[in-house]
Amino acid sequence: MSHHAGRHFLQIPGPTNVPERVLRAIDRATIDHRGPEFGLLGREVLEGMQAVFKTRSAVVIFPASGTGAWEAALVNTLDAGDRVLMAETGQFATLWKNMATRLGLQPEFIPGDWRHGADPAAIEARLQRDDKHTIRAVCVVHNETSTGATSRIAEVRAAIDRARHPALLMVDTISSLGSIDYRHDEWRVDVAIGGSQKGLMMPPGLSFNALSDRALAAAKQSSMPRSYWSWEEMLVANKTGYFPYTPATNLLYGLREALQMLLAEERLENVFLRHQRHGEATRRAVRAWGLELQCVEPAEYSNSLTAVQMPAGHSEVAFRKVVLERYDLSLGSGLGKLADKVFRIGHLGDFNDLTLLGTLAGVEMGLALAGVPHQAGGVTAAMNFLATGTNEATRTIRTAA
Amino acid sequence: MSHHAGRHFLQIPGPTNVPERVLRAIDRATIDHRGPEFGLLGREVLEGMQAVFKTRSAVVIFPASGTGAWEAALVNTLDAGDRVLMAETGQFATLWKNMATRLGLQPEFIPGDWRHGADPAAIEARLQRDDKHTIRAVCVVHNETSTGATSRIAEVRAAIDRARHPALLMVDTISSLGSIDYRHDEWRVDVAIGGSQKGLMMPPGLSFNALSDRALAAAKQSSMPRSYWSWEEMLVANKTGYFPYTPATNLLYGLREALQMLLAEERLENVFLRHQRHGEATRRAVRAWGLELQCVEPAEYSNSLTAVQMPAGHSEVAFRKVVLERYDLSLGSGLGKLADKVFRIGHLGDFNDLTLLGTLAGVEMGLALAGVPHQAGGVTAAMNFLATGTNEATRTIRTAA
Numbered sequence: 001m002s003h004h005a006g007r008h009f010l011q012i013p014g015p016t017n018v019p020e021r022v023l024r025a026i027d028r029a030t031i032d033h034r035g036p037e038f039g040l041l042g043r044e045v046l047e048g049m050q051a052v053f054k055t056r057s058a059v060v061i062f063p064a065s066g067t068g069a070w071e072a073a074l075v076n077t078l079d080a081g082d083r084v085l086m087a088e089t090g091q092f093a094t095l096w097k098n099m100a101t102r103l104g105l106q107p108e109f110i111p112g113d114w115r116h117g118a119d120p121a122a123i124e125a126r127l128q129r130d131d132k133h134t135i136r137a138v139c140v141v142h143n144e145t146s147t148g149a150t151s152r153i154a155e156v157r158a159a160i161d162r163a164r165h166p167a168l169l170m171v172d173t174i175s176s177l178g179s180i181d182y183r184h185d186e187w188r189v190d191v192a193i194g195g196s197q198k199g200l201m202m203p204p205g206l207s208f209n210a211l212s213d214r215a216l217a218a219a220k221q222s223s224m225p226r227s228y229w230s231w232e233e234m235l236v237a238n239k240t241g242y243f244p245y246t247p248a249t250n251l252l253y254g255l256r257e258a259l260q261m262l263l264a265e266e267r268l269e270n271v272f273l274r275h276q277r278h279g280e281a282t283r284r285a286v287r288a289w290g291l292e293l294q295c296v297e298p299a300e301y302s303n304s305l306t307a308v309q310m311p312a313g314h315s316e317v318a319f320r321k322v323v324l325e326r327y328d329l330s331l332g333s334g335l336g337k338l339a340d341k342v343f344r345i346g347h348l349g350d351f352n353d354l355t356l357l358g359t360l361a362g363v364e365m366g367l368a369l370a371g372v373p374h375q376a377g378g379v380t381a382a383m384n385f386l387a388t389g390t391n392e393a394t395r396t397i398r399t400a401a
Numbered sequence: 402m403s404h405h406a407g408r409h410f411l412q413i414p415g416p417t418n419v420p421e422r423v424l425r426a427i428d429r430a431t432i433d434h435r436g437p438e439f440g441l442l443g444r445e446v447l448e449g450m451q452a453v454f455k456t457r458s459a460v461v462i463f464p465a466s467g468t469g470a471w472e473a474a475l476v477n478t479l480d481a482g483d484r485v486l487m488a489e490t491g492q493f494a495t496l497w498k499n500m501a502t503r504l505g506l507q508p509e510f511i512p513g514d515w516r517h518g519a520d521p522a523a524i525e526a527r528l529q530r531d532d533k534h535t536i537r538a539v540c541v542v543h544n545e546t547s548t549g550a551t552s553r554i555a556e557v558r559a560a561i562d563r564a565r566h567p568a569l570l571m572v573d574t575i576s577s578l579g580s581i582d583y584r585h586d587e588w589r590v591d592v593a594i595g596g597s598q599k600g601l602m603m604p605p606g607l608s609f610n611a612l613s614d615r616a617l618a619a620a621k622q623s624s625m626p627r628s629y630w631s632w633e634e635m636l637v638a639n640k641t642g643y644f645p646y647t648p649a650t651n652l653l654y655g656l657r658e659a660l661q662m663l664l665a666e667e668r669l670e671n672v673f674l675r676h677q678r679h680g681e682a683t684r685r686a687v688r689a690w691g692l693e694l695q696c697v698e699p700a701e702y703s704n705s706l707t708a709v710q711m712p713a714g715h716s717e718v719a720f721r722k723v724v725l726e727r728y729d730l731s732l733g734s735g736l737g738k739l740a741d742k743v744f745r746i747g748h749l750g751d752f753n754d755l756t757l758l759g760t761l762a763g764v765e766m767g768l769a770l771a772g773v774p775h776q777a778g779g780v781t782a783a784m785n786f787l788a789t790g791t792n793e794a795t796r797t798i799r800t801a802a
Contacts, residue, residue, distance in 0.1 A: 007430075008430065017430065024428065030416040030419050030604045030605070032731040063466045065647045065648070099629075197431070203651035204464065225505045225625075245466050246416065246467065247605065248606035248649075249604055324437075
């Protein structure tokens with residue numbers, strides 16, 4: 001690979017660009033995780049995460065990837081052989097379903113075309129038919145990172161309520177938390193799953209569960225074998241800001257700094273508006289190029305990433321290779337059955353207008369260089385939109401909500 | 402707490418002091434974990450970890466604490482209800498046993514007095530009686546962090562061989578790896594468990610399994626539910642330096658730097674000699690103070706930490722509080738049934754003669770300040786020993802091995 005001057009553009013849909021001040025916070029001497037200073041840190045990040053999830057219930061922090069917090073959600077609440085209803089929104093929903101199978105559960109997959117979010121009506125219909133209430137949980141990926149479709153969790157909640165079904169609601173917020181509005185308590189979600197390396201602007205290595213009283217009650221009944229993922233000891237130790245086993249101390253330093261930025265400085269509502277603007281600007285660029293969005297439902301457009309279909313006969317792998325080599329820009333690949341068919345632009349985390357325009361310029365020049373049929377003008381379309389300020393973006397949010 | 406000038410002394414038995422250059426390595430922009438640059442990093446750290454474990458078999462790296470790698474060892478190789486033989490060396494052996502129970506296994510605990518390592522003769526006798534071979538694994542903590550006793554793994558291996566028993570041998574090397582000699586292949590260990598935050602001089606957040614062919618064969622037969630901890634997909638992805646789910650990229654940067662220091666610069670054999678010298682110097686200080694070592698078997702003295710008994714009627718909690726407040730020195734607490742009865746001095750990781758002497762001075766002055774009966778002269782005894790150079794230390798190793 002030739003020498004690349006300047007800064008790398010990491011525009012995969014996570015891990016995202018870590019702010020320098022978060023990296024600098026991590027870059028401190030490790031402290032005694034049983035000493036008095038640690039308890040303050042622990043309490044501060046646990047409280048901050050409650051604010052990010054918009055919950056007054058407990059949040060649990062694991063030294064693990066998001067995949068681990070998926071497993072924690074399942075093994076803390078269910079019993080072997082339990083039926084869980086999952087919505088096939090894309091690759092991550094599929095991986096979560098595969099995990100459920102491996103763990104001895106019986107997932108039932110509501111089929112999807114990987115171009116929409118979860119269908120609340122289909123969930124409602126299935127729950128209505130389950131008059132014996134054998135379905136123990138409904139699992140939905142809030143923002144499907146493989147397709148760029150954001151499921152309407154408030155509507156899923158309403159669907160479960162209309163069916164008067166007692167299933168727990170579990171929501172994967174890994175690529176939405178801290179970039180797309182998520183309301184744990186208002187939507188009465190029972191277990192949310194989060195990860196550090198997306199909207200939270202952190203390196204990977206921490207993951208989260210936000211709980212509800214019903215989730216805690218289910219945990220008391222659940223007989224699945226668990227130890228590392230068990231909430232029980234975690235919650236006892238967390239009361240004073242400590243952990244039952246060694247936490248990832250340095251990453252917690254970074255999390256404290258990132259929470260300061262998200263909650264106290266930019267503030268969450270502004271973070272969401274910023275992501276909304278960048279999502280809309282990106283979609284305008286894609287339309288100007290004459291390319292097709294993978295997500296076909298405007299109310300479900302993701303504001304943290306955009307998945308773009310490659311024209312037939314063209315390889316996203318070859319295209320991304322050209323873009324990486326020539327412009328030092330990392331884009332997301334097509335995953336699962338979208339492999340070599342879509343590429344993904346991440347526009348989440350610590351990000352601004354000019355970095356987005358640089359990213360879109362890299363895509364536009366890369367399309368030309370790779371000989372992918374398209375029209376120029378995507379960058380111009382995005383600039384024209386961004387120049388109008390945030391009003392239109394704000395209105396769009398209201399429409400989409 | 403009053404202002405503390407100068408550097409904090411983190412002398413718990415891990416997390417240990419992270420070298421500045423390791424922190425600086427972690428403090429870099431996160432990269433695409435599916436991009437070409439990552440594969441090189443992945444292969445480099447996986448190969449380096451093989452050298453640390455002294456194995457030609459595969460090593461697996463989890464984004465998790467050491468506790469997670471304990472769980473991985475069990476769930477990858479065993480079946481629900483399986484009998485495992487564990488040696489009660491102290492608190493960490495007890496926690497591992499409790500985990501086995503929670504995961505649905507049947508641990509059988511060979512009782513211990515928390516002052517010795519695992520007893521090879523007791524293991525042999527128990528295996529001899531198990532003529533139906535219902536015991537599936539023997540689990541031993543190499544270096545018991547709660548007591549400062551190092552089990553003789555080569556002798557445990559020989560005991561299993563003499564019993565002609567097919568049980569897998571699993572060894573927790575969390576607080577020995579990279580500080581006390583561990584020989585995975587030579588001792589024919591089947592699963593070793595390691596963590597990043599001790600001899601590897603890293604922050605917590607990574608853990609390891611080193612495998613054997615027999616462990617891999619057991620994994621093919623094992624029916625325990627697993628997903629996050631599963632070796633299978635891990636090993637496939639690792640072949641090219643990648644991971645099946647998001648790895649803790651920034652911690653891997655640090656690991657690469659730490660491996661460079663351990664393997665290429667100081668070199669492992671010298672690392673072990675350094676720890677041997679510091680262990681011996683510390684024990685001489687303890688004897689000079691007239692205090693008692695928790696470990697009573699010289700062949701099992703730990704070279705990574707020293708657990709010291711408090712004189713009857715004196716509280717280690719109160720003593721450590723004085724030491725932390727007055728001298729900004731963190732010592733390890735008494736754990737489990739040793740709570741308030743022993744304190745622990747960590748002398749492992751990135752450490753040298755003068756830092757050890759500062760640490761011992763803090764202990765000696767703290768004993769006086771807290772009114773703990775002792776004789777002065779511990780620091781002097783350690784200085785006298787360290788001044789003689791490494792020859793005696795080397796000879797001591799030969800005696801102890």
